[in-house]
Each structure stands twice: as C-alpha cells, then as structure tokens.
Amino acid sequence: MKKALITGITGQDGSYLAEFLLEKGYEVHGIKRRASSFNTQRVDHIYEDPHTDHARFKLHYGDLTDTSNLTRILSEVRPDEVYNLGAQSHVAVSFEAPEYTADVDATGTLRLLEAIRFLGLEKTTRFYQASTSELYGKVRETPQSEDTPFHPRSPYAVAKMYAYWITVNYREAYGMYACNGILFNHESPRRGETFVTRKITRGLANIAMGLEPCLYMGNIDSLRDWGHAKDYVRMQWMMLQQEAPEDFVIATGVQYSVREFITWTARELGVELEFTGTGTEETATVTSVDTTLAPSLKPGDVVMRIDPRYFRPAEVETLLGDPAKAKRVLGWTPEITAQEMCAEMVASDLQTARRHALLKEHGLSLPISVEER
Ligand code: NDP
Ligand code: GDR
Numbered sequence: 235m236k237k238a239l240i241t242g243i244t245g246q247d248g249s250y251l252a253e254f255l256l257e258k259g260y261e262v263h264g265i266k267r268r269a270s271s272f273n274t275q276r277v278d279h280i281y282e283d284p285h286t287d288h289a290r291f292k293l294h295y296g297d298l299t300d301t302s303n304l305t306r307i308l309s310e311v312r313p314d315e316v317y318n319l320g321a322q323s324h325v326a327v328s329f330e331a332p333e334y335t336a337d338v339d340a341t342g343t344l345r346l347l348e349a350i351r352f353l354g355l356e357k358t359t360r361f362y363q364a365s366t367s368e369l370y371g372k373v374r375e376t377p378q379s380e381d382t383p384f385h386p387r388s389p390y391a392v393a394k395m396y397a398y399w400i401t402v403n404y405r406e407a408y409g410m411y412a413c414n415g416i417l418f419n420h421e422s423p424r425r426g427e428t429f430v431t432r433k434i435t436r437g438l439a440n441i442a443m444g445l446e447p448c449l450y451m452g453n454i455d456s457l458r459d460w461g462h463a464k465d466y467v468r469m470q471w472m473m474l475q476q477e478a479p480e481d482f483v484i485a486t487g488v489q490y491s492v493r494e495f496i497t498w499t500a501r502e503l504g505v506e507l508e509f510t511g512t513g514t515e516e517t518a519t520v521t522s523v524d525t526t527l528a529p530s531l532k533p534g535d536v537v538m539r540i541d542p543r544y545f546r547p548a549e550v551e552t553l554l555g556d557p558a559k560a561k562r563v564l565g566w567t568p569e570i571t572a573q574e575m576c577a578e579m580v581a582s583d584l585q586t587a588r589r590h591a592l593l594k595e596h597g598l599s600l601p602i603s604v605e606e607r
Contacts, residue, residue: 235290239263239313241298241320241346246424247364248319249276251467256280256290258471263311265296265304265320276424298342305349312355315474317362318346321394324428325368328390329547335389340396347404347412356410360474363401365414366394367459367485367553377556380416380483387548402481411479415470418485418555421575422463423582427603430492431460431579434499439583441537442503443591444530445602448537452544454492454516457552461486462570472564485555486568496538498573502580503528507537514540527584 238255242248243264252262266274274281274293282289294311296303298320308316321339322328328335343363350359370378371387386392398414405412425432433449440446461484469484493509496518500507504524511517518538523531531537560566570578593599 235259235261236315237261237263237311237313238315238317239265239308239311240317241265241296241342242364243293243319244273244276245319245323246276246422246426246463247420247467247470248317249280249424250422250463251317251319251470252277252291253280254467254471261290261292263292263294263307263313265298265307266293267297268295298338298345301345301349304345305352308346308349308355308359309353312353313359315360315362316346316350317364317470318343318397319364321364322390324426325388325390325550326544326546328388328393332389336393336396339390339393340400343397344400347400347410350410351404351408356404356408359411360479361401361404361410361412362470362474363397363412363414364470365398365401365416365481366391367416367418367483367555368550369395369398369416370553371550373550373552376552377485377487377554378483379556380481380559387550388546391550405479411474413473413479414481415466415473416481416483416555417466418459418461418483418553420461420463420466421579423579424463425579430456430458431495431576432583434492434496435576435579436583436586438496438499438503438505438537439580439587440590440602442505442528442531442584443587445587445590445594448539449496450539450541450544451492451496452541452546453549453551454496454540455551456492456549457489457554458492459485459487459489459553459555460495460572460575461568462575465568465570469560469564469566472566476564480563482560482564483555483557484560484566485557486572487555487557488572489552489554490572495572495576498576499580500537502577503584505531505537514542516540
C-alpha cells in the first residue's frame, strides 16, 4: 500500500487530496496544527478511529516551522509521496505577517526537503510543491505558461518563489523526484471564507436570508482564472506518477473579473444587480429579485459597496494560465467550469444561511463570523 504525507491536510486542497488518495487505496498521513478549537472540519467525514486495526487515515500534530517535528514525522511514516500544501496562503494577510509567511511558506519547504534528504529518503520519496500563479504577479506575458518570467507582488508570492526554486534545486542537486504545480486560483464550497469567491457566495447568501446587510469588497476589476479544487488535486497526484519530475501550470485558460463572479452569484440567488459609480463609490443595487430564493431582498437594496481596506499594497491585476503542457503531457483537462463551481458554492452557502435564518426565526441565532479580508 502506498503512503502519502500531506502538509495542509486540514485546508481546502488537503481535504480533497486526502479523499482522492484514500479512494486510490493509499494510506494517508496528514499534519495538523495544534489549535485551541477544532480545526479538522474539512476532513472530519474521512476521519477513521485510530483504535481500529485498518485505519488508513492518520493525523499527526506538527508545524512547518518546526524542523525536529517534521523530521520525526517523516522518519516514522517514510512516505512514498509528500504533498507540501501547508502554507499561510492568504495574499493580503502576508502583507501584515510577512516574516511568518516567509518562515512557513519558504523556509518550511526547505525544512521538509532537507528532512527528506537527511533521512536518506531523497531517492525514494517523491515531493510535490504547491506553487502558485501569484509568482507571475506583475505579468510579463499573457497567457502565463511554465516559461513566463516571475515577478512576485506580495510577501506571500516572494516566499513561494523561494519554495519554487528550492524545489527545483533539490531536484537538480540531489536527483530528487521533486516538482512544482503552478496552480492558478481554485475554489470550492470548502474554500476559506476570506478568499474572494467564498466571501462573495457566503456573503450574498447571508444577505439574501437577512443575516448580513451588505458585502464590502476591494478591487472588483481584478481578473482571475478560476478552476475547481477537485480538478486540481487530481492533477497534483498525476504529476507525481510520471517517469521524470517536471513542473506544470494548472489552469483553465479562461479569465473573469471579480465583478462577474458577483453577478453570477447574485443570479444563482435569483437576484439581478446593477453596478453604478466608479472607484470607491461603486455600488451594486438589486434591480429584480426572486423572493423564494432571496426572501430578504427587494429592488433598490444596495448589496455591495467598496471598502478601500480590502485594497492590497501591490495588486495582481490579471492572471490567465496556459494549461497546454498539462494537457499534452498528462492528458489533463479541467472538468468543472467556473460558473458550475459558483453554482455549487452558492447552493452550499445558501443551505447554511437558511439554517441560520431558521434558528434566528426561533430566537436561537448563532453568531456569524465577521469577514476581515
Ligand atoms: P488553505 O489556506 O485552505 O490551507 C492551508 C493549509 O496549511 C491548512 O491546512 C493550514 O492549517 C495549513 N497551515 C498553515 N500554516 C501552517 C503551518 N505553520 N504549519 C503547518 N501547516 C500550516 O489553502 P489551499 O488548500 O487553498 O491551498 C493549498 C496550497 O496551495 C497552499 O500552499 C496555497 O498557498 C497553494 N495554492 C493555492 C491556490 C488556491 O487557489 N487555492 C492556488 C495556488 C497555490 P489550518 O487549517 O490549521 O489553518
Ligand atoms: P488571491 O485570491 O489573492 O488571488 O490568492 P483572493 O481570492 O484572496 O483574491 C483574488 C482577487 O480578488 C480581489 N479582491 C478581494 N480579495 C479578497 N480576499 N477579499 C476581498 O474583499 C476582495 N475584493 C477584491 C483581490 O484583490 C485579488 O485580486 C489565492 C490564494 O489561494 C493563494 O494562496 C494562491 O496562491 C492564489 O490564489 C493563486
């Protein structure tokens, strides 16, 4: 039975990848952080009681900032494949916590690679690094491929640039099977609540059910190439099954604006919006509404405003990937479109909002976490 070790298993991608590898028959080990409250919601459904004999899903306490801990876990598990998905993954937060972001995202990757080498696993353990389209930052050419030069625009992207190159370096220096997946934005109902797509689907679903008054956004002109996390974790595994390690861009090759994503989300909720004003004065107002879906809204309601606090010190205005190599070499193509993904996310967030609204109606309301980014 093959063994995989996943850092970041409690995150969006880690949870989908764990499901995928369990289905493939792997024994799956994951590193979770100690937290003061439960942080395993995304993997609770695949949790197996460790007291049973044949549990194939195992969690270890650990942290990418802790070398001895990583070395111990690697020496105990001796995995065939390591997927390094753990990261401080929020671009805006990285401007506020740049040193921590570098420690986890850049040095953390080095710690893992060096532990693999130190334990003499460099010829047997395959390594996947979660690289990112943020490396392109201030883009030099469109669409972006494996050959497009990098120009990172945030502490997050700069840290990930180190991780990218140290992965290449361990491949070249020690003959390790180590590769980078340069993944463009990918989302799902499990996406963290402060990334833009989930902020929109969750926020507008709450507004539709009368749980929140208005959505406050940053740069809605921003253009992204959005795919579905399920399609992208399949590709992470495929990259480690090749004869030789190579780096791949993973993208859909189609790009939309944040404003378009807001429009799709509203439509899924039976709401038509009109955008008026420019810059920080721009707003989105309801022009028509299906009240069976959005009972708390009426024409004339303003559901989105701009709040400059969500602007970034340096923005990545546009990203569009060229997945031709992934298609040619691996036969990979994404199966889920951005619009289908948006519909799935809205359905999931609307279900949760309806539950909250029902509780509120009966005087049992639970506090709803407030968005900060
Ligand atoms: P998430 O933010 O959902 O998950 C990040 C994971 O890393 C969580 O499990 C988190 O733990 C864990 N983590 C954070 N800090 C540490 C630490 N110090 N030590 C160990 N683990 C830590 O990210 P995604 O699943 O969306 O992304 C997975 C990876 O892919 C990340 O590296 C991200 O940077 C990269 N990426 C993501 C893209 C995307 O669009 N989703 C695109 C390109 C790259 P906890 O649950 O406790 O917070
Ligand atoms: P990104 O994703 O920075 O591309 O990084 P995010 O969803 O945070 O932002 C996408 C774009 O939307 C704009 N935006 C807002 N973003 C957030 N979070 N909140 C807002 O209110 C808002 N308003 C507008 C942003 O400015 C940006 O242009 C994600 C992460 O998953 C990274 O880990 C990963 O490497 C990259 O995708 C590829």
